[in-house]
Amino acid sequence: MHVYPRVIPVLLLEGERLVKTRRFEDARYVGDPVNVISIFNDLEVDELMILDIGAARSRTPAPLALLNRIVTEAFIPLAYGGGVETVAQAQEIIAVGVEKIVVNTAVLTAPDAVREMVRALGSQAIVASVDVRRDGEGYVVYTAGGADAAELTLDEWVAHATALGVGEILVTNIDQEGTRDGIDLDAVRIVSAAAEVPVIAHGGAGARTDLVAPIESAGASAVAAGSAFVMQSGRESVLINYPTRPQIDDLFGHLFDGRGEIRTAVTVERDADLQAAEEFLRSGRVCARCLITDDVPGAAFDQDGVCYYCHLHDSLDKQYPIGPESEAALDRFVAELKEAGRGRKYDCIMGVSGGTDSSYLAHLLVSKGVRPLAVHFDNTWNSPTATSNIFAVLDKLGVDLETYVVDNAEYDDIYHSFMLAGVKDIEAPTDIGFMGVLYRAAEKHGIRHIVEGHSFRTEGVSPMGWLYMDGGYIKGVHERFGRLPMKTYPNLDFKNFVKWSAFSRIQRTRPLYWIDYNKEAAKRFLADEFGWQWYGGHHLENRFTAFYHTYFLPTRFGINFRQIELSALVRSGQMDRTVAAAQFIEPRHGDPELIAMVKKRLGFDDAGFEHVMTMPKKEYTDYPTYKRRFELLRPFFWLMWKLDRVPKSFYVKFCTPRKK
Structure with a gap:
C-alpha cells in the first residue's frame, strides 16, 4: 500500500466569495465557497486549505458563520488562514470544525501567540x-499578504518558525502564484533542507505534472495548488477539478520503491549535481526557459533570452491546444479514419518501433475503435526489448503487424558509408527507410492515412544542423562510399515522395499532438497493461541508435541529443528545469559491448574505427541532397503541410533556406 503525498487545493477567500489571483493581485471571482467546496467534497480531495486574503490584509476576524456553513458541507479536513494572531481567534476557528490554522504574518509579529497556539492546540494544528x-541568488520573505519585506533570510525564517513548534510549513513564491508556470523548486528545496517538519509546496502549478517535481526533486511532503484545481488547464475558464485516485497513482506511483516507501530522484541537499546544474543554467549561454544552449543550430535567443525552439513549441501548442477543442479535433480525426476505412480491413497505417510513443499510440487508437495496420521497419539492429514490446502490445490489442526486414549486409554497408562520409547524420538511413516503408505499405493497401507516434511536447524538434535526412542524401553518400548495391533498402526518392504526398494524397498525422501526453505516465500504463519494458532512454530501443546517441555524437561531434528531449519535457511542464539540467550535464559513456558490435558488423578494425572517429568532419552540404529542391518548392510543401500531407516540422526544417 502506498500512502501518496497529499495533494491540497488552496482556495482564496475574499469576503464571502472565492477568488483567483495572480502574484497576489487581480482577484477574480471563481464561485460561491459553499458550492465550490461541496464539489471538492464529492471529488474526494485529501484536504482543503482556505486562505482568507481579505482578512489577512484588513486584520479582521475570521468569518465564523461562513466557516460553519462550509464545515457543515465539507466532510474533509480543512485548514484556514487569514489574519489569525491570537490564541482566542485560533480556538474559535477550531471550535467551528476547522482542523488546522495557517499563520503567516503572526510568525514574525506575534511569535509568542503562535507558540501559545501550538501549546494549546498541538503542533499538528498549526501551519506556518x-x-x-x-532576490538575486537568494529570497526575501514577505508578510501582510506580500506587502512588507521582512528583515531576515529564508533560512532564518525557517529556523524561527520551527523553533515556535509549528507542525508544517507552506512555502509560496509570490511571483509564481497564479501563473501556472510551475512551482519554485529552489525555494522549496531551501525550506525542505532547513526544516524538520513537513513542507507543503505551493504557488504556480499549472499542469498536473507540476505537482510531482516538488515531491520528487525538492523534498516537499505535500503539494498545494489553486489555479490548477479551479481553472481549466491552459485556459482562463473556471472548472473545478481534482485528479482521481488512478490519476494520482499515475502521477506519483513511480516515486515508490518495492517496499512501498517513497524515494526521490535527487536529495534535498544541494549536492554537487544540482549545484553544477544551477551553475549551468546561470551561465548566460542557456535559454531562459529550457536547456537549449547558444551553440545549438538555430537557437536564436530573443531579447528575453528565450530560444527559437521554445517559440516553435508555443506555436504548435496554439495549433494543438489541450482541452475540449483538441479532444473534439481528435474525435473528428478518428471519425475521418473510420470513414476512410469503410469497406476495408484497416483504417490507417501506424509505424511501430517498440518505443513509448508508438506503443501508446497503438493503445490510443484501438481504444477509440480504430483498426490500424502496424508497420515496422527492421534494420536488423533491434534490441530484444523492442521486439518484445511490439509483440506484447500488438498481441493484446489484436493489431495486425507487417514487418519489412532489410538485408543486413546491405544495411550495414549503408551505415559503413555514412561513417566514412564524416557526417553527423549516420542514423538518417533509419528514419528515411522507416518513412519509405510506411508509404509503401499505405500504397499497397490503398490506405490514405499514416499515423506517427511523435509528440512535440515530449520529443521537441531536432535542429537542422544536428540531423539532416532525405533520400537523395542516402543515395549520394552510398554511391560515393558503398560496396554493395542497394536492392532491399526502401529509400524515399524525391519522385515517390511527391507522388505519395501530393498525388496519392497520403496524409501523415500525429495524434499525440491532440492529447495531454505525459511520457512517464505512459510508461507506467504500458508496463501495467501490457508488460511493456523501458529500454533506458529516448530512441534507445534500437542498438545502433543507442550507439549513435550515447557514444558517436558525444564523442565525435560533442553533441548531447538529450538536450532536445529534456528541453521539450521542461517546456511542457513534465520535468523540473534544474533536474533536467542535472541529467543533461551528466557525462555519457558508450557501452563497450555495443561499440565492439558496431566495429564487428561494419567491418572496422581498431585502427579503422579510430580513423572514422577522428577524420575531418563533413556536413550534409558536402554531398548531394534534395534540400535545394525542397527550398525551391517551398510554396508547394506549405500547401502539403496545410493538407496534412507532410508534418509542420518537415516544412519548417527542410523547406526553409539554409542560413549562410
Whole structure:
C-alpha cells in the first residue's frame, strides 16, 4: 500500500466569495465557497486549505458563520488562514470544525501567540506560511499578504518558525502564484533542507505534472495548488477539478520503491549535481526557459533570452491546444479514419518501433475503435526489448503487424558509408527507410492515412544542423562510399515522395499532438497493461541508435541529443528545469559491448574505427541532397503541410533556406 503525498487545493477567500489571483493581485471571482467546496467534497480531495486574503490584509476576524456553513458541507479536513494572531481567534476557528490554522504574518509579529497556539492546540494544528520573492541568488520573505519585506533570510525564517513548534510549513513564491508556470523548486528545496517538519509546496502549478517535481526533486511532503484545481488547464475558464485516485497513482506511483516507501530522484541537499546544474543554467549561454544552449543550430535567443525552439513549441501548442477543442479535433480525426476505412480491413497505417510513443499510440487508437495496420521497419539492429514490446502490445490489442526486414549486409554497408562520409547524420538511413516503408505499405493497401507516434511536447524538434535526412542524401553518400548495391533498402526518392504526398494524397498525422501526453505516465500504463519494458532512454530501443546517441555524437561531434528531449519535457511542464539540467550535464559513456558490435558488423578494425572517429568532419552540404529542391518548392510543401500531407516540422526544417 502506498500512502501518496497529499495533494491540497488552496482556495482564496475574499469576503464571502472565492477568488483567483495572480502574484497576489487581480482577484477574480471563481464561485460561491459553499458550492465550490461541496464539489471538492464529492471529488474526494485529501484536504482543503482556505486562505482568507481579505482578512489577512484588513486584520479582521475570521468569518465564523461562513466557516460553519462550509464545515457543515465539507466532510474533509480543512485548514484556514487569514489574519489569525491570537490564541482566542485560533480556538474559535477550531471550535467551528476547522482542523488546522495557517499563520503567516503572526510568525514574525506575534511569535509568542503562535507558540501559545501550538501549546494549546498541538503542533499538528498549526501551519506556518512563508511568502517569498527571489532576490538575486537568494529570497526575501514577505508578510501582510506580500506587502512588507521582512528583515531576515529564508533560512532564518525557517529556523524561527520551527523553533515556535509549528507542525508544517507552506512555502509560496509570490511571483509564481497564479501563473501556472510551475512551482519554485529552489525555494522549496531551501525550506525542505532547513526544516524538520513537513513542507507543503505551493504557488504556480499549472499542469498536473507540476505537482510531482516538488515531491520528487525538492523534498516537499505535500503539494498545494489553486489555479490548477479551479481553472481549466491552459485556459482562463473556471472548472473545478481534482485528479482521481488512478490519476494520482499515475502521477506519483513511480516515486515508490518495492517496499512501498517513497524515494526521490535527487536529495534535498544541494549536492554537487544540482549545484553544477544551477551553475549551468546561470551561465548566460542557456535559454531562459529550457536547456537549449547558444551553440545549438538555430537557437536564436530573443531579447528575453528565450530560444527559437521554445517559440516553435508555443506555436504548435496554439495549433494543438489541450482541452475540449483538441479532444473534439481528435474525435473528428478518428471519425475521418473510420470513414476512410469503410469497406476495408484497416483504417490507417501506424509505424511501430517498440518505443513509448508508438506503443501508446497503438493503445490510443484501438481504444477509440480504430483498426490500424502496424508497420515496422527492421534494420536488423533491434534490441530484444523492442521486439518484445511490439509483440506484447500488438498481441493484446489484436493489431495486425507487417514487418519489412532489410538485408543486413546491405544495411550495414549503408551505415559503413555514412561513417566514412564524416557526417553527423549516420542514423538518417533509419528514419528515411522507416518513412519509405510506411508509404509503401499505405500504397499497397490503398490506405490514405499514416499515423506517427511523435509528440512535440515530449520529443521537441531536432535542429537542422544536428540531423539532416532525405533520400537523395542516402543515395549520394552510398554511391560515393558503398560496396554493395542497394536492392532491399526502401529509400524515399524525391519522385515517390511527391507522388505519395501530393498525388496519392497520403496524409501523415500525429495524434499525440491532440492529447495531454505525459511520457512517464505512459510508461507506467504500458508496463501495467501490457508488460511493456523501458529500454533506458529516448530512441534507445534500437542498438545502433543507442550507439549513435550515447557514444558517436558525444564523442565525435560533442553533441548531447538529450538536450532536445529534456528541453521539450521542461517546456511542457513534465520535468523540473534544474533536474533536467542535472541529467543533461551528466557525462555519457558508450557501452563497450555495443561499440565492439558496431566495429564487428561494419567491418572496422581498431585502427579503422579510430580513423572514422577522428577524420575531418563533413556536413550534409558536402554531398548531394534534395534540400535545394525542397527550398525551391517551398510554396508547394506549405500547401502539403496545410493538407496534412507532410508534418509542420518537415516544412519548417527542410523547406526553409539554409542560413549562410
